Amino acid sequence: MIETVIRKRIEILADQAQARRVTDIIDKTGITGWTITPVTSGKGREGRWREERVMGTDKVFILTIASQENAAALAEKLAPILTSHGLLLTMWDVEVIRGERF
Amino acid sequence: MIETVIRKRIEILADQAQARRVTDIIDKTGITGWTITPVTSGKGREGRWREERVMGTDKVFILTIASQENAAALAEKLAPILTSHGLLLTMWDVEVIRGERF
Amino acid sequence: MIETVIRKRIEILADQAQARRVTDIIDKTGITGWTITPVTSGKGREGRWREERVMGTDKVFILTIASQENAAALAEKLAPILTSHGLLLTMWDVEVIRGERF
């Protein structure tokens, strides 16, 4: 059986305009990479929104796979701006192959 | 270290046309929000499909983060229509920051 | 309370051009289905990329829900081509309703 190791998967929902700020922080934390996926619409305390890239109001998901320490370090760095920058962060354990890459 | 709490993340694959029905049920369950992401294509028992929004045959993922009780309540409400409405539901535990929001 | 069972959720990041190869392997492993979602951009060891479907350089996420054995079999089959074909594979346990379907 193929060997897997446990890593943390972190998922951050952010305004498109804030994506660069978040990925810069990921890079600085020393995490090896990230992946951005699109988001269509949502609802939160501030009401409903739809993707309206023309008006720059759309959001994206930023995913990154990291070791437990790097994940903790990233959460620590993002925590202060979560509310002011309207970010949503969740994380959970996943199994990966080729664990040395993350 | 930043404090995290455990919440349930629920992911529902649904026809675009059914998305409103699902989010209405989420709202009524008292969950604070949801996020919709696009889906390109898939294969299940009924064969393969591709996104064809022109024909209204595309699907979306509806994500929502909820407390264990709300998650259970939501699953309970959706269960009866899962098969008739062609929904796919998975859920798992995730860590979130600012747990009071969910 | 509704009854749930534990299944494995496997997520594979792949070049659009390799998606067919991956889903063929999923089909051959006997897994009942898969779902493809779009990816916008990313960064890894080979640098940053953005979606550029005109040039065929975009990537997709391929998701599949499978039993533990099927998941292990799939990981086994994909492992040899992970590096040469630039795939990224993560998996974790999820709860599903109507477990007999997966």
Next chain:
Amino acid sequence: MGIQALTSPVVLFFVLGLLAAFARSDLEIPEAIAKGMSLYLMAAIGLKGGIEVAESGLDGTVLAALAAGVGAGLLMPVYAYWLLKGLGRLSRINASAVAAHYGSISVVTFVTAVEIYTLQGNPPQGYMVAVMASMESPAILAGLLLARGLGSGDAQDRKALAQEVLLNPSVVLLLGAFAIGVIAGPQGFADVRPFFDGIFKGVLCLFLLDMGLIAARRIMDARAMTWRLVIIAILLPLVNGAIGTSLGVAIGLDTGSAAALGVLCASASYIAVPAAMRLALPEADPGIYLTMSLSITFPFNVLINIGLIGSLAAYLTGGGVAAP
């Protein structure tokens, strides 16, 4: 429909799409572009219809044409339903869903027919666009009644559905653009003519290329198709087309308009009705209703039936068979 129509680029691009998909080429038109072209075609056809009505005024037959269209939209699903349950062996839900498709209309089939009949010297009247718009929804109602009987669903579902049926995007855009055409009139149209008229036929070519690709791919993936259903998907447009054309002639429409009414009756929806069925009858199988309307009836109409209906209309109005 004669040689001329089959060598029209519009039809040839459709055939190219079919061939490319059957040969399993990866040729693909981005969905946003396809949707954009579809909206463009509806806005343009609505606008042009409205302009024509602003120019020519309405003659007395327009009300008769509207009534004929709506009536046909309500009644065609009934016999279609029996055919689909009997000969087609479909379940009640699936038979109702398919029946709704055949009672409603296909904008692109209509547009293609207008191009062809205009080439043949029999342009349909501008108000036929309003007839088309009014035929989109009645069949949905008929289909749902067949599926669920009266008094089905809860109040909220009904509201969502009424909205989907009455305010579905095609109807709103077609009628809205039609009204704009009537208000703006020919001189308001002059400025936007290069966009809504000049490039219209070219856009239609690319849209039909995409329709060919989608129609062929869908039938290759189809699992639920049976020979019985294929036969029905050809029989219904033949019968509905003949009935619609005769009805048109009977109420005094000119050759082109009578043929257009025939084409509306013959065509099957693949945008508005599937969307409504997804919402209201999620248990029905899109593998059946989309494959029938899109992959069999649509090509049959574009390649063969538009021509047959045109000849029938010419024959019935005493004009003899239209010159090719």
Next chain:
Amino acid sequence: MGIQALTSPVVLFFVLGLLAAFARSDLEIPEAIAKGMSLYLMAAIGLKGGIEVAESGLDGTVLAALAAGVGAGLLMPVYAYWLLKGLGRLSRINASAVAAHYGSISVVTFVTAVEIYTLQGNPPQGYMVAVMASMESPAILAGLLLARGLGSGDAQDRKALAQEVLLNPSVVLLLGAFAIGVIAGPQGFADVRPFFDGIFKGVLCLFLLDMGLIAARRIMDARAMTWRLVIIAILLPLVNGAIGTSLGVAIGLDTGSAAALGVLCASASYIAVPAAMRLALPEADPGIYLTMSLSITFPFNVLINIGLIGSLAAYLTGGGVAAP
């Protein structure tokens, strides 16, 4: 702007969008198409402005017009800010963000005004496109100074912001296309005229359809709107429009150009400034600034204020009120 403008297809499609969304129809234009049309409109308007300048040369008023535009862009946010904090009861951050929107400009409002003034026989000068481009960014700067005072943010944030402000896509495309127009000149333009000029007004129709849909949907979802803010969103374009028009007349612009300057001052940004605010003032609430600029000021300008400003300009330049 009289009867003629209100029966123009451009304005009618905007109204159709508003009505369709208020009626809760699902009509929707794919975002990629909307963005594509927006880029097309900017490239075309820039190019056409440049061609006109290549043809007519520049008269002495162009520098005055540029200075007036930039000056207004820097100063309008200041009084808007006090109004928004006082009468509008907004927080400092939100007041600054909204103020920045009203100091900047809306390309589509300008384009619509150019179409209408040209119909009325008062075409603005080609260089007004350059004035428009130069007015996009100063207000962003003013807004950020109001929000944060001098010396805010770290070095990296400032760099990202400077880039966003100076090289924002609208500015680059407008000025770039303008420069191409100047270089290529009329005979270079001949080949691309069918695309950038012929179909321009038709594309504008579909774009305004989308704007109507978005504007109406946003106000129906709005939670943070108050009557005070609604009043300000109408007051500001009235005041700014009058000031801009008077300024234009004072520096010697012709009727159409003075009115165009008035419209630039009256219009509020809904593309460039929101993008900058998302980046630089993420705490500000888009539910306030987008709803005000897009759902109140934009329709008010398109449906009413463009006409008022045109009449004021005609009156001030002694031409009397323009014929409808």
Next chain:
Amino acid sequence: MGIQALTSPVVLFFVLGLLAAFARSDLEIPEAIAKGMSLYLMAAIGLKGGIEVAESGLDGTVLAALAAGVGAGLLMPVYAYWLLKGLGRLSRINASAVAAHYGSISVVTFVTAVEIYTLQGNPPQGYMVAVMASMESPAILAGLLLARGLGSGDAQDRKALAQEVLLNPSVVLLLGAFAIGVIAGPQGFADVRPFFDGIFKGVLCLFLLDMGLIAARRIMDARAMTWRLVIIAILLPLVNGAIGTSLGVAIGLDTGSAAALGVLCASASYIAVPAAMRLALPEADPGIYLTMSLSITFPFNVLINIGLIGSLAAYLTGGGVAAP
């Protein structure tokens, strides 16, 4: 290529794209729009080529041109491969992948060249579109043989690949539209001319704007580029262009067509071949092959080499250097 070409809006929009991206502006064209424009350009160029052939018939040189194109497509990768392995120090896999790109063609380079040569009074023959289509795939085959030798891959992979190579979307659309042009002929084309011909050059402008943005961004992100590779990416189009042009003159093509054959040989693929390499040689590094073909060779051809090749063709066919 002289002053005239460099002040053509088509080339200027490309330069604008390069400059905007180098200045790190966020200007961006939605991918669906870019893909839509690319399909439109291929359909239009194919159709127009077919119409011309329908009008003028084929002269005897067409077969020679086809043979020359296919032959060049098979042989150019061979010497490119040795250059890339030797001078370029690439691995076997990477050298093969790059070589395949240079043996194949770029539709947009060809289209730009046709616009420029037509402006200069030397329009290439319509059948050169068929030559172009026939040159897309042979180089892919050559590249894969270089990479893997004969008999590589399993049966299923080969089938998928054969499909990708023979039925790749560009080839299908170009040849399909070409055939439609031949069948429909000039009078069938009349109706769709405003779309496929009228707005063609304008669409090309926006497409080249996007190409400029993508080319510049890619080279700024490039990590694997070396000076050796940059030199090869300029050397190959020079050499291939000269060989292709001479070949064209040798087989008796007119000035414009010989130059067009030169441009086809000089151009490097950035759509069809990358797609095939992603599938068949996933180990090859797109950071190398896309950067070379798209960010170096493409701009070099558009800005400089098309002009050089045109002059060479004029010189070789005895027409002297084309007037600017």
